[in-house]
Amino acid sequence: MKRLILAPLICLIFAGFAFADDAVNHGADDYSVPAYKIGRIAKITITAASEKDNSDPKENCQPFSVTPKLSTFFFSHSKIVSQASAFHDFTYSSCYAEGTIEFSNGDMGEWRITHGGTGTLLLKAGKSKDKFLHLYCKRCDDQDM
């Protein structure tokens, strides 16, 4: 009897893992927003204040330069968005800044902020290690940060 109950349960658990894999590799859940709360910032550092990739040779990145104050503003006012939304809804820019962040809950990560209010955060340590997030800061976008 116990086996009869456990077997479907185990199948469901493995089916859950299979779906999770499938979702990441093939974008099946690309409209879902990862569960994570951006906490209080303990420390933020900038490793590159204004860089440019080669996606848009005509874009002028000179007005874009991220300071510790601006990066703190970004993380204080941004929300987590889905992957599909990140790829589709917001300004895309070849101008970016990079740095690291430590939260007071112990989570630590590497971030990238782009001109136009979008960013990413890859958590490298802490309870949410390896979580990857797409972020959007509307106020930064409105202010052309």
Add this chain to the structure above:
Amino acid sequence: MASSVDKDGWFTNDASVRKQPRPMIEHGALKTIRGIIVHQTGSPTAAGTLSSYQNANANGAHFLIDKDGTTYQVASLFKKTWHVGKLKAKCLETHTCSPAVLKAETGLKYSEVNKLEMHKTVPDRFPSNEDSVGIELVGLCVLDPKYIKPGMSKEQINELTARYGVFETVTAAQNQALQRLLSKIQDKLTVPKDQVYPHPEVSRKNPTEASTAQWAGKP
């Protein structure tokens, strides 16, 4: 009976366009149509995108074309949808600015450029949310396998996709359906044939979005 646009802005008597109203993506009256913008969704399925259009204040376009060419009309042609974003300066992009305008618009912030552009009318600026129809093609943004190294985690791959992702190639069925739909909209609503643009041409978007979409007269 021939295909037509009804009084509410929906294609009728048209077996090739499926009506799937998503009122959440409609945002006020679209009084005039001066152009058409072609997009890609960033998602692999029509079902996911149709579902996302039920969220409050969703972004979306008037039409959605699935990979097999199935075409959905999701918003009335008489309603605006939010599908364009801040406009680029057309004369800067097409190298047609007068010296005075060139001086005034070079180096401006994206919002300032958009504001200046919105004082102009098509064809002196690109079509915007105020005067264009949007067509979405189902297509994911993917990472070229050359970036993937053994042992990389999914999260590392996702991070690289955010940096270097390119939109999937538009399918032949999508391109056929797109051409069919463009002809219909241009004919029924007298939209100029030279005012069809891939999204990244008019607004700051991933340059590969809709880059493989094809239509007659594409620049």
